[in-house]
Ligand SMILES: Nc1ncnc2c1ncn2[C@@H]1O[C@H](COP(=O)(O)OP(=O)(O)OP(=O)(O)O)[C@@H](O)[C@H]1O
Ligand SMILES: Nc1ncnc2c1ncn2[C@@H]1O[C@H](COP(=O)(O)OP(=O)(O)OP(=O)(O)O)[C@@H](O)[C@H]1O
């Protein structure tokens with residue numbers, strides 16, 4: 236079966252400062268395979284700064300990996316040219332995280348939507364283009380006659396975010412990388428938009444990488460999940476299993492911190508240990524905050540296979556067989 | 570300009586009905602009949618229509634509602650920060666015993682931050698990237714208070730950082746050196762520098778992971794207790810609301826359609842939009858079931874006649890298409906804007 240996009244042992248290191256170089260390992264040795272004919276929805280979750288957006292930027296070819304390769308339809312994305320590059324640009328789309336930052340304030344919504352239509356020659360005529368815009372806007376709960384012609388600053392936060400989603404829908408990609416696409420809309424609209432995304436996957440064969448900190452919505456639309464912490468995979472597998480019985484202490488803290496819309500289920504029983512910015516990157520990255528930390532955690536933990544669709548990078552499961560980092564995808568159900 | 574508009578508008582009986590709600594102590598915030606219009610090329614959009622509510626010291630109000638329903642506009646109007654083509658057409662905002670709507674521009678500038686503070690939507694991205702955090706804090710104090718000594722400003726900033734659980738070293742850092750949660754806490758620290766009586770936080774945690782969210786909310790909670798402020802939390806996350814606020818206000822198309830205690834809202838929402846909102850909340854028992862509210866939010870330029878929600882409402886009656894429902898207080902003290910409750914009021 237053909238692979239659409241593969242990450243092979245990808246790491247990304249940012250260094251800052253010229254003299255006293257301080258390196259941030261934003262992503263460490265991640266391998267991931269997205270198959271052409273197995274559309275899936277994969278959630279990437281993890282706290283702020285864990286490398287989620289970095290992963291998205293790498294997949295989109297907006298930043299280059301420090302080590303490792305990103306392969307699109309059998310070709311390294313850095314070597315794509317002409318038609319192939321154009322195809323990649325169209326087939327892999329993104330909804331960017333910050334709706335306040337992505338729009339050029341001088342362009343109207345029409346402009347933002349017609350540019351990709353023209354660039355990828357999506358419409359046969361002007362009327363066809365307008366129809367497509369209307370369809371995409373309606374799918375995210377916006378009235379075309381209300382938002383077309385407006386400038387970004389004339390829209391509310393959630394409206395801007397939805398323009399972003401509409402733009403991605405318009406392009407009918409094969410892979411959609413959605414970085415917090417619904418963080419600024421209400422529960423009801425969130426349900427509508429997520430349903431649109433799910434149908435995209437189910438009926439139109441689009442794979443979706445859903446980047447979020449919202450584990451409840453992730454649970455509802457995805458098949459599998461990868462939990463990152465400071466650039467490393469902590470836990471991964473079938474989303475039902477990971478969310479209902481998390482094994483890694485970090486995932487346990489995350490699940491415990493979900494604010495439930497339920498008055499009887501109080502928020503956060505576990506106290507939060509402050510994140511220690513100077514903590515060493517040696518060994519398990521969660522070590523300094525982990526209530527279960529042991530001596531052995533000073534050496535980097537490999538992934539341990541908990542069952543067919545569940546793995547955790549934690550010595551608490553050291554009895555279990557190990558999983559090589561580049562076999563991670565095999566534990567993610569499609 | 571505004572005070573002229575306001576002075577000839579009589580206080581309606583509705584307002585007094587609302588402020589009569591037996592909510593214990595004297596309210597620290599009274600918003601009365603606030604109305605905002607955006608004059609766009611396509612026409613007039615009434616983004617805020619006759620909004621009134623009160624809040625006591627130490628109380629936390631959650632402001633929820635569909636995207637575009639006017640929540641940020643309400644916050645901006647309370648701060649008198651609506652910019653053209655928007656205009657405050659009517660209404661009063663009273664903090665303690667100061668009527669903000671009556672202040673001249675200079676007095677209003679001072680009132681911001683010292684009486685009422687606003688942490689805007691997307692605030693953490695608005696920190697100046699080339700200025701140290703400390704310099705931005707000092708600027709904020711200086712522009713609102715004349716003649717405070719340098720050392721006392723320094724103490725104030727240090728105290729604010731400490732209240733949001735940030736290390737004093739953050740004072741000398743730049744925004745890009747901080748994580749999202751830390752930046753958000755800096756914004757809160759700036760908001761509380763001058764111990765305001767009212768703090769409005771517009772989606773303070775929507776960009777943060779749940780662990781950091783919990784830290785930020787715990788921070789706001791602690792700070793609020795420390796200075797006994799009233800807090801308005803604007804947001805979409807009903808989970809956060811359930812965990813954090815005392816009262817919930819629901820907006821729809823520029824109007825407040827329900828104000829209830831958090832318990833009432835989650836166990837027995839009254840307004841059909843509030844009911845639909847509550848039942849659209851996800852849980853872990855119904856995987857893959859999406860219960861959005863069908864239909865689109867109305868255009869503010871062409872609001873439906875009668876109740877703006879009637880085209881989407883499953884309980885709509887004839888009257889809903891013709892007559893605009895009044896804001897009513899039910900016997901229980903809850904406020905609902907819906908014809909279904911005409912008898913109960
Ligand atoms: N251009 C850059 N230069 C230097 N460091 C960077 C750069 N971009 C990201 N980083 C660092 O890499 C790490 C991962 O950042 P990333 O933006 O991928 O996190 P994230 O998981 O998307 O966080 P959030 O939930 O806050 O969006 C962070 O420590 C961040 O500070
Ligand atoms: N400068 C402006 N010019 C014209 N219309 C505007 C302007 N600013 C806001 N609006 C409109 O006013 C309405 C209310 O916007 P507001 O930002 O208050 O919504 P909100 O409830 O905060 O939404 P969100 O939850 O998406 O942030 C929206 O329909 C918006 O499009």
Ligand SMILES: [Mg+2]
Nearest residue numbers: 287288289332
């Ligand atoms: Mg990010």
Ligand SMILES: [Mg+2]
Nearest residue numbers: 391392641690
């Ligand atoms: Mg808003």
